[in-house]
Structure formats: structure tokens, C-alpha cells
Amino acid sequence: MLTTPERIAFVLLVLICGGLAFSGFRNIVRIVRRGAPADRSDNLAGRFVRALVDVGLQKTVFKARPWVSFFHAFIFFGFSFYLLVNINDILEAFIDGWSTIGGGPIASAFNLFSDLFSVLVLTGMVMLLLRRFVQKPKSLTFNSSVKLHSKVTSGGVRTDSLIVGVFILLHVGSRWLGTALHLAEKGHGDAWLPTASIASIPFRGLPTSTLELGIHTCWWMAMGLIVLFLPYFPRSKHLHLMVAPINLALAKRTPRGELTGVANATEPGAETLTDLPWTQLLDSYACIMCNRCQDACPAHASGTPLSPAALEINKRYYVNEHAAQVAGGGAVANLLDFAITQDAVWSCTSCYACVEVCPVGNEPMMDLIEMRRGMVFEGKMADEVAEVLRNLDEKGNSFGDSARKRARWSKKLDFKIPDARKESVEYLWFVGDFASFDPQSQEVSKAVANLLHEAGVSFGILYEGERSAGNDIRRVGEEGLFDALAQQNAELLEQCEFEKIFTTDPHTFNALKNEYGPYAGAGQFEVVHYSTLLVELLNSGRLPIKAELGGRGTYHDPCFLGRYNGGFDAPREVITASGVELVEMPRNRENSFCCGAGGGRIWMKDHDDVTERPSENRIREALALGDIDFFVVACPKDLTMYRDAVKTSGNEGKIEVVDIVDLLNRAMTGDRSSESNKEAAA
Numbered sequence: 001m002l003t004t005p006e007r008i009a010f011v012l013l014v015l016i017c018g019g020l021a022f023s024g025f026r027n028i029v030r031i032v033r034r035g036a037p038a039d040r041s042d043n044l045a046g047r048f049v050r051a052l053v054d055v056g057l058q059k060t061v062f063k064a065r066p067w068v069s070f071f072h073a074f075i076f077f078g079f080s081f082y083l084l085v086n087i088n089d090i091l092e093a094f095i096d097g098w099s100t101i102g103g104g105p106i107a108s109a110f111n112l113f114s115d116l117f118s119v120l121v122l123t124g125m126v127m128l129l130l131r132r133f134v135q136k137p138k139s140l141t142f143n144s145s146v147k148l149h150s151k152v153t154s155g156g157v158r159t160d161s162l163i164v165g166v167f168i169l170l171h172v173g174s175r176w177l178g179t180a181l182h183l184a185e186k187g188h189g190d191a192w193l194p195t196a197s198i199a200s201i202p203f204r205g206l207p208t209s210t211l212e213l214g215i216h217t218c219w220w221m222a223m224g225l226i227v228l229f230l231p232y233f234p235r236s237k238h239l240h241l242m243v244a245p246i247n248l249a250l251a252k253r254t255p256r257g258e259l260t261g262v263a264n265a266t267e268p269g270a271e272t273l274t275d276l277p278w279t280q281l282l283d284s285y286a287c288i289m290c291n292r293c294q295d296a297c298p299a300h301a302s303g304t305p306l307s308p309a310a311l312e313i314n315k316r317y318y319v320n321e322h323a324a325q326v327a328g329g330g331a332v333a334n335l336l337d338f339a340i341t342q343d344a345v346w347s348c349t350s351c352y353a354c355v356e357v358c359p360v361g362n363e364p365m366m367d368l369i370e371m372r373r374g375m376v377f378e379g380k381m382a383d384e385v386a387e388v389l390r391n392l393d394e395k396g397n398s399f400g401d402s403a404r405k406r407a408r409w410s411k412k413l414d415f416k417i418p419d420a421r422k423e424s425v426e427y428l429w430f431v432g433d434f435a436s437f438d439p440q441s442q443e444v445s446k447a448v449a450n451l452l453h454e455a456g457v458s459f460g461i462l463y464e465g466e467r468s469a470g471n472d473i474r475r476v477g478e479e480g481l482f483d484a485l486a487q488q489n490a491e492l493l494e495q496c497e498f499e500k501i502f503t504t505d506p507h508t509f510n511a512l513k514n515e516y517g518p519y520a521g522a523g524q525f526e527v528v529h530y531s532t533l534l535v536e537l538l539n540s541g542r543l544p545i546k547a548e549l550g551g552r553g554t555y556h557d558p559c560f561l562g563r564y565n566g567g568f569d570a571p572r573e574v575i576t577a578s579g580v581e582l583v584e585m586p587r588n589r590e591n592s593f594c595c596g597a598g599g600g601r602i603w604m605k606d607h608d609d610v611t612e613r614p615s616e617n618r619i620r621e622a623l624a625l626g627d628i629d630f631f632v633v634a635c636p637k638d639l640t641m642y643r644d645a646v647k648t649s650g651n652e653g654k655i656e657v658v659d660i661v662d663l664l665n666r667a668m669t670g671d672r673s674s675e676s677n678k679e680a681a682a
């Protein structure tokens with residue numbers, strides 16, 4: 001189809017643009033390779049097969065924003081098919097007489113798909129451009145205090161989106177129009193090209209020379225444009241097309257709740273971009289700049305300067321701007337200079353929502369933990385964090401109380417809880433700091449103890465022998481202290497005789513279940529959350545319900561039970577067994593919204609920019625359901641967080657924050673008033 005001069009021009013264009021693109025890709029490989037080590041070499045074939053299936057089904061994309069994902073799917077499937085279309089168009093240009101129009105069944109099927117996918121891609125792209133440039137959703141903006149690369153501030157992401165969008169419209173639109181002109185030249189439509197046939201009608205009857213000129217122009221607009229776009233491709237967000245499947249394939253496959261250890265114990269954490277593991281450098285190239293992670297982030301929602309999206313976007317703009325220097329082994333700036341502020345790093349609750357929702361498998365939370373590790377190692381942390389770490393080091397608990405006071409709450413019981421260090425028990429209860437020392441949570445601990453005692457469960461506690469399990473210490477970035485605490489706990493657990501461990505605290509549950517593996521065989525213990533134990537006891541008839549409570553309740557999934565460990569059903573079963581109608585909040589299960597206490601945030605003061613705490617936001621979400629009696633929790637920290645939030649948001653008396661065990665107790669005794677409220681009043 002192309003003339004000889006056109007063919008020569010196209011080959012030259014491919015060589016020049018391909019060469020420039022190659023240099024861009026080579027820089028990316030060199031930059032990613034400068035990252036710290038991370039082993040993702042296990043089961044490579046399985047990883048890629050799974051990633052391709054997930055991408056093929058658009059599984060990660062449909063986790064959020066269903067309408068946007070729907071139109072994205074048009075573009076994804078259409079563009080995937082366009083790989084074949086482009087090959088066909090090259091053949092058509094270089095092999096005289098090559099044409100699929102009027103061909104056999106395979107050619108006809110190809111025509112039908114190319115025709116329909118062209119329209120779907122154009123529709124999807126127009127809808128996404130309208131969303132970004134006409135609707136302008138707030139989710140694509142950032143809190144004013146979020147640190148942004150100068151090119152992002154000056155509209156770089158919008159410009160990139162526009163370039164990519166216009167490129168797709170021109171590429172696909174020109175190809176589709178070129179097909180219509182081919183049909184016009186033949187003077188009739190083709191049933192296998194339904195939309196192009198309709199588009200061909202106005203052009204039929206035009207002089208052949210005019211149609212030929214149009215066909216050649218459309219070909220160059222479609223294929224020449226792709227080649228011209230090649231050098232820009234490694235710099236653009238369109239790169240996600242190639243990097244996202246690789247990133248998804250090489251994502252962390254160990255349990256979510258198990259943090260990767262430090263790569264270099266003598267200099268832990270990350271100060272500069274290349275201190276991050278290479279997988280986290282790859283993240284910046286995979287990022288599609290959609291801000292979905294920011295939507296899910298409790299820290300950003302509450303008004304702080306933390307945006308996981310901005311972090312990835314800033315990293316990307318930095319490596320684009322300094323590609324040659326970084327790729328060539330030159331100096332790399334401190335992350336605090338261009339990617340994020342120090343107070344933003346400390347605003348993270350380590351809730352995992354950003355990782356869960358990211359369609360391309362990015363892990364912005366891990367960047368923050370790596371940075372915290374570096375800061376803690378150098379003593380750069382808030383005074384209140386430093387004090388808690390000191391308490392943990394000296395007393396083994398975050399409250400700074402004497403270890404002897406750890407089990408003081410149990411003295412008010414009518415029976416003595418067996419000492420699991422001295423006698424064999426079926427269940428070893430690892431109580432955790434909050435459930436041991438916080439006055440409100442102590443009431444829940446007593447209720448759990450009473451209930452298990454009445455059910456005849458053999459259980460014991462470690463008394464002053466227990467230390468903090470270390471979950472949040474690790475997420476603050478203090479690896480050394482976590483290591484010491486885990487070692488002490490593991491050694492003690494080794495000496496005890498029990499069948500299972502249970503705990504009421506999801507943070508403790510996560511650490512024991514996922515992070516104690518390397519310590520003295522502690523990883524062999526089976527650990528359950530108390531909600532699971534309660535369901536077992538309910539099912540075996542050991543917790544008889546006297547009178548169903550009635551009323552409507554909503555349940556908050558704690559991050560470290562739900563999103564991290566998949567513990568969604570047991571707490572809900574306890575609620576419904578109590579006779580309370582369960583009404584779900586819009587953000588539930590994997591999509592739950594963090595209370596704001598995790599990652600050590602419970603020890604820190606609120607950021608000055610906070611407009612609404614995550615816990616207050618959550619109470620608002622619950623109240624919006626209308627006519628809700630109970631806000632049900634299954635985490636000691638949540639009890640405090642949400643009871644405070646009800647007060648500070650001015651909603652006292654409108655909703656009651658209760659633990660699952662409190663509901664169960666009421667249903668078992670037939671007394672509708674709260675045990676913990678009665679204790680508090682006494």
C-alpha cells in the first residue's frame with residue numbers, strides 16, 4: 001500500500017525513534033537495578049501466569065471505581081487486540097495486495113473485532129478524558145500540604161494524561177477512518193466492518209486520488225504516530241501497559257502481615273531513592289497516577305500531608321528528570337528533598353489500604369516503613385515515639401507501666417486465671433499491651449475471661465512474663481527492638497505447654513501469626529483471634545444465648561485482622577449470633593477504613609493539619625446508615641478510638657461502641673445494658 005519513499009521514511013523513523021526509546025528503556029533498567037536487593041525469583045513462571053490472568057481479567061482494576069474501570073476495560077481489551085491490528089497494518093503497508101477486507105472467515109473475524117474494539121477504545125478514552133478534564137474529580141487533586149514535584153504542581157500529570165489520551169484517539173481513530181476510506185474506495189460496505197461501513201457512506205463517490213490520499217494520511221496518523229510516540233513512551237504514564245504486569249508478577253508473595261526485614265542491618269532503611277529495594281523503584285514506573293491509593297488513605301482523608309499517590313508520582317518525576325544521572329550511577333537526592341515530607345512519613349497508619357487498592361501492585365506503604373527505619377536508626381522521630389520506644393525497651397510495654405502490673409486487671413475476677421508458664425493449658429492467651437493496660441480494654445479482657453471460664457475453656461496467661469508482641473514497633477521502623485521483644489516472647493512461649501494461642505488484639509495476632517516464624521520455633525504455634533474462638537464455642541453450644549439482643553449494628557473491620565489476615569467472617573458471626581441485625585458500612589471487609597491508630601499513630605499527637613480524624617470519619621459513615629444502635633469492634637484499640645471519636649464528633653448518645661464479646665455477654669445473660677458501661681459507672 002505504501003509507496004517506496006514512504007516505506008523508506010517509515011523504516012528510518014522506526015530506527016531513529018526505536019533507538020531513542022531503547023535508550024529510555026535502558027535507563028529504566030539501570031535505575032531499577034540500583035535499588036537495594038529484594039528476592040522475587042521464586043516460582044517465576046507461576047508468578048507471571050498469575051499476573052497475566054489477573055491483568056486479563058482486570059481483577060486489580062475492578063477493585064475500585066467501577067465505572068472508570070469499565071471504560072478502562074474497553075481501552076485495555078481494545079488496545080491488546082490492536083497489537084494484531086498494528087501487525088496487520090504493517091503487512092498491508094509493505095506487502096502489495098495484502099488486505100483483510102473481503103477475505104476468508106479468519107480475516108472477517110479479525111475485521112469484526114478490530115471494528116468493534118476501535119469503537120470501544122474511542123468510547124472509553126473519550127469518557128476518561130471527559131472525567132479528567134470536564135468533570136475534574138476531587139480525587140485527582142491533593143491536600144494542599146502534600147509535597148509535590150514542581151512538574152506535578154505545574155500540571156505535568158494532566159499534560160501527560162492529555163498526550164496519552166490524544167495519542168490513543170488519533171491512533172485508533174485514524175485507523176478506523178482509514179478502514180472507512182478503504183470501503184468507500186470499494187464503493188460498498190462490509191458486514192464484518194459494521195461501524196466503518198457506516199462511516200464510509202459520506203466518502204463514497206469521492207475521486208480515487210482523494211481517497212488514496214486520505215488512506216495514506218490515516219495510515220501515517222495511526223502507525224507513524226505510534227513510532228513517533230515510542231521515545232515518549234518510557235517517560236509517560238502509558239508505560240504502565242508494559243510495567244504493570246511485570247510489577248504484579250514480581251509483587252511480594254509472603255504473607256501481607258509479614259514485613260520484609262532490613263536489607264542492611266548496619267545501615268537500615270532508606271534515605272535516598274536507591275536505598276529502597278529495587279521492587280519499589282519499579283513501582284514508580286508502574287504507577288498510572290490514578291490516586292486510588294490516596295482515596296483509600298486515612299491519613300490523606302484526615303487532611304495530613306501524606307499521599308501515597310504523590311509519593312509514587314514524585315519518585316517517577318524525579319527519575320524522569322534525572323534519568324541519565326541516576327542510571328549512570330551518579331548521586332541521588334534524599335527522598336525528603338523531592339518525594340515526601342518527614343511529617344507525612346510519620347502520618348502513615350500502616351493500614352495497607354494503599355497496597356490493597358493499587359491496580360498495578362505498588363507498595364507505597366513499604367517506602368514509608370523503609371524511610372521510618374532509616375529515621376529511627378538516626379533518632380529522627382517525634383518525642384512521644386522516642387518515649388514509647390524507651391518504655392518498650394525498659395518495661396516491655398508501650399504504657400511505661402511496671403511489668404508486674406500487666407495482669408492486674410485479672411485480680412478483679414472471681415477466679416484466678418492459670419499461669420501458662422507454670423501449668424499446661426489448651427489456650428494460651430497472649431493478652432497484648434492495650435488489653436492489659438488500657439482501662440476500657442481491661443473491661444473487655446475481663447468479659448472475655450469470664451465468658452471462657454463459664455464455657456469451661458482451659459486457658460492461661462503469661463502474667464508479667466509477656467512483652468509487647470512488637471507489631472507496631474516494627475511498623476514504626478524499630479527493627480532492633482522488635483527483634484529483641486519477639487525473641488523474649490518466643491523463648492517464653494517455647495517453655496510453655498499449650499495447644500493454641502489466642503488474642504483479642506489484631507495487632508498482636510498479626511505479629512504472632514506472621515512475624516514470629518524466625519524466632520525459636522515460635523512460628524509453629526497456631527494463633528487465632530478471639531472471634532474465631534468465640535464462634536467455635538458458639539457452634540459447640542458452650543455459649544448458650546438466653547435472649548437475642550435485637551437492634552441494628554454495624555461492624556468495623558480492624559486492618560490487622562481483616563485486610564492483613566482475611567479475618568472477616570468470625571466477628572460478623574458473633575454479632576448475628578447475639579441477635580443483632582448486621583448492617584454493613586459502604587467501606588467494609590478488604591475495603592475497610594482504618595481507625596487511625598496503627599503504625600504507632602496511637603502514640604503520636606494529631607498532625608496540625610487534621611480536619612477530621614479517621615475514627616470520626618468512620619463514625620460519620622456508620623451514622624449515615626441511619627438507625628444504628630451499635631458500632632461493633634473486635635480490637636482493643638478500636639474501642640478507645642471510637643468511643644473517643646463519638647465524643648469528639650459530638651455524637652454522644654447516638655451510637656454505642658461495643659466489643660463483640662460485650663454483645664455476646666448481653667445476649668447470654670439477657671441483660672441489654674453494657675458490661676463495660678456498668679463497670680465504668682460503678
Ligand code: SF4
Nearest residue numbers: 297348349351352354
Ligand atoms: S498504609 Fe494506609 S495510612 Fe499508610 S500510606 Fe497506605 S493507605 Fe495511607
Ligand code: SF4
Nearest residue numbers: 287288290291293358
Ligand atoms: S500507586 Fe497505584 S493506586 Fe496509587 S496512584 Fe499509583 S497506580 Fe494509582
